């Protein structure tokens with residue numbers, strides 16, 4: 077299974093249903109929609125956990141079969157009848173409901189997928205509904221139909237290779253120092269690469285690089301060791317604050333499961349602030365395109381890399 081693109085070209089929406097949880101070889105986005113990143117998915121998981129853990133699924137209805145990546149929609153429904161949800165957790169930008177008797181429902185919200193306990197505000201866009209033993213319903217609502225659910229035996233085997241969790245114990249300053257040195261990649265594409273580090277997308281990479289004072293085009297092996305270590309701390313700091321603020325609501329699509337917008341966008345230092353003064357130094361924020369992604373930079377706080385002189 078391919079890891080889904082973070083942002084997709086809206087003009088290609090009609091192709092979306094053909095791929096499984098992802099859009100391989102996606103052309104560069106013409107218009108982008110921000111999708112939930114790690115803090116948003118973590119917020120959803122934390123809010124759903126007390127509602128779902130211990131609940132038994134009495135029945136499942138699939139209203140849009142392509143929302144189910146695997147197995148077939150029919151098997152997905154049949155296999156989950158009577159299943160008790162034991163654990164609700166997150167890996168990278170995926171949410172996972174682990175079933176007591178084995179198996180896991182793994183899902184990615186993509187652009188507009190949402191989960192509600194209850195009917196949700198958009199019955200027209202209801203794609204999958206789970207009847208729970210307490211009489212309530214878990215609703216998977218998805219306006220644009222890019223979101224996917226799968227029922228799998230082994231989560232790690234099902235997902236593509238994903239790097240360490242940035243809020244877990246594996247992301248240490250020493251790890252970052254070693255890994256940046258071992259690679260010769262520009263920082264922004266490297267941090268967006270899910271096989272390097274899990275869960276970061278366009279917004280939080282821009283925010284993190286600004287906090288770390290590193291230009292997105294800097295080459296990883298040329299970042300001094302101490303700065304690399306600081307970058308690890310900045311990633312944890314930015315993500316922790318965003319989780320605490322329950323993520324960011326940058327458009328009308330993302331809401332917490334309770335229908336509330338996250339608040340972290342009010343703290344953005346650079347993302348979406350092109351043309352506005354940097355909150356640290358007053359320099360106007362510039363927007364560049366790096367790795368085909370809109371990238372927000374303060375040229376004073378994040379000096380551009382100088383070409384190396386040959387001697």
Ligand SMILES: [Zn+2]
Pocket residue numbers: 354355356357358359374375376377378
């Ligand atoms: Zn600045």
